Amino acid sequence: MVSTLPDFLPLPISRSGLERYRMRSRRMIRPGMLGGHLMRRKGQSMEFRDYDNYQRGDDVRYVDWRASARYGQPEDLLVKNFVAEEQLRIFVSLDNRASMMFPEPISKMQYALWLGEALGVMTAPFGDHLTLHRLFGKSGSGLLEFGRSSSSLSRPVEKLFADLGEHQEEVNLRPLKKHLPPTAIWMIISDFYFEDDRNALMLSDAINRAQDGMRWIILVDIDSWPHEKAALGVGSRRIDGPGFVENKSEFDLDEDVYEDLEKAIQAHKERFLKRIKSGAYDLSTWAWPAVPEFNHQDHFSSRFLNEKLIQRIFMRDA
């Protein structure tokens, strides 16, 4: 089935609201903790933030002897804390296979794009990098950088999907080498309906390798099935959609059939996840409401703002 990129809808969350968030990695950290698994030192500039009691292992060079003498107890030494001007890189891979272009009229791809754009809006004001990556298609292309100068997806997203090439089903892993440095966050947004083929194997291998480089792997499962099931209902249906053989498309749908289907979908996803090192990634399932119709914008906003993983990465300014 041929799938086309649906019309891109504006981000349903207020940009000004998103811009109040900043990455938690910008909080005050001890100088010795720089270069942790999330961040990487960049440059030499360091800004004083506050004092803290000396702990074993603190660099004695940062002990403020004068302040210790003035304010602290004799046995207490005060150590200077600094804010490091570290820039974080978030690499967001968008699954662009045909199944992501459904359901209609609001597709899973729309959710993925909204999520990517929201992350971009949150990271851009502080100079952090967010790269949108087209997971399938012509190898080597399909990247869209978010920065201070480009925090909207309205037009650039078309470029992202413009050059798919002939091999639309081939996983596009080459950009990872250059744009996914150690300590970066790699977020993969997909429905995980991958075919059990070489591409899925390559992708799982790439995820495993990325974990070795102290990267934070976040899998976001856009699960529209509850909503689609509610829309299908019970009865005779002629099914169409990506990856389907047309000469056997009429089914009598009932609860038993749905039970079988859900088992099949779940087993399929688990087969892929088992290939990834256990416990070395975070999985967030964005299940759509089990109703035939709902307000996608409201649902996305609510889901995004309450997403635990988002809250782990970002914090709202006081």
Add this chain to the structure above:
Amino acid sequence: MISWLLIFSGVLLAGVLAVNMLRPRFKKVVVSAARFFKSLPPAKEVKSRLRLSNPARSRPLYLQLLMLALLVVALLLYRSRMSGLQRDGVALWILIDTSASMDTRLDSGGSRFDLAIEKARLSIASAEEAAEGLELRIRVSAFDLEVRDIVNTQSATAALDALESLKVRPLGTDLGEVNNKIAMVEEQNESDEPDDLDYRFTHMHVISDQSFRPQSINYVRVIWDNVGSPANNQGILDVQPSGRDPITALIREMSVTCEYYGERVGATVSVTSPTGEKLRTSKLTWKRNRRATVTFPVADSGFYRVTLSASSEYDDRYSWDNRAAFLLSDNDTHHVNAFWGMNEKSWLKSIRWNDVARSKQADVNLVPLRNSAFHYSSTPTVLVGKPIQGKVKDHLPISIFENHPLVRNLDFDAFDKLRMHGIPHSKLPEGFQSVLADSKKRVWVAFRVDPPAVYLPRLPKITANPGPDDAVSQLLFVNAARWLLSSKAQAMEPLYQLTDLENQEPKGNRIALHPGEGDTSSPNPTSSGSIDDMKQTSLGTEKIPVWPGVLACCALVFLFERGMASYGSPKWR
């Protein structure tokens, strides 16, 4: 027609809608997880949803409605014709006489039939020439007692070949059949929209030894070739019984009537008995009406053969009428079971009827009029009056129903002179009609059809020297017995039969003495038209019926619908 069509269409429409209303309807849904449906069992096609709802608007429904519409259109256009191509050329129908008389030999040595075939060949050649490469159609038929098609072709060669298969049949001629065909062609040619193009001809060529009978013909050129010409013929005209036993009605004498045409020359007739003996050889004496009759006695049952022999110097051109045969059947003697209720039984013995008791099944009852128990018997009954002695004084003229079989061969003058007593009609049982009565309704002879009964005034007496009244009584009795027994359908075998379409060859007592076939006089042989006049004309515009085309479209739609249902995508199911 229209009302039936509406009912028929309505039933079909209701059927189509019902089938589509009961079809499982598959709502089309596009889902992202469609690939996981591959492992599911497909829906059962026959599973129906028994609920009233709008019919599923599917492609099969539209196709079925289209088929229905085409079917109705085909029925509506049953009589409609559309114009085809204008055709020019020559369409010739040759009808050749193959009756027995066509065997008559000509002066040239051949027969009339040979001449007819030659004329047919010339006619075919003339038609081919006149067609000049345009359409040529030749139909060859033979006629005698029927018109039978030999060939209907567009090839002159095939038509000529077909002539070879023709031969004379010893049958009579029915020109009425030929005239009917001419009338049919006339009708088709006159019509702008002919129903049957097989009867659309530009020319008809009739070749016979019968003369053309002028009739009003305007739309087809009829060429009538009379190949007959005067010729010598002596032949048997008829064989009939000429004498019967007055009481038993058995044939005792036969007569042979002969006739001659052309030259008057002596001839002899010889009769061979069933045993093969020469029964009689008689020299014919021709009378002024060109006929001669020979009578001879017959006694034994069996085949009798009659042969007419011309003198050696006579050239008899027609031979089918030179022999005849007849069968004198045993059945001619009928043994009747009668309930004889009269005292006098000598008459019963003299006619050799069987006397049976009343309780047994009788062929005929013979009882006095006064015995009312037999007045309405279902068995044919002869009611006999009581003769009154002495002659009637106030004798009135009798009213006679001459055509009735009861009085056949009766000498009415002799009957009148008898002056017998009649009885008032009111004394007869109900339903009787008078055959012989006077103006005062005194009845001598009467009959009733149902139940069959005859009233006679008296029975004949058995005397050594019967008088005129006894002869009359005998005749009336014989006529009455015959009429009553014939109502029991005890028909006697005919003496001879003529050849017919089922039995074309003379054999036994089946002979070829068809009336008129031996008449070789051909006094004024009349022909009409000439094959030289043959020319090409319009064969008319072909009218093609519309309904087969519409029906064919319907069949194509049906095939398409079934084919797509079997091999197409689910949208076609």
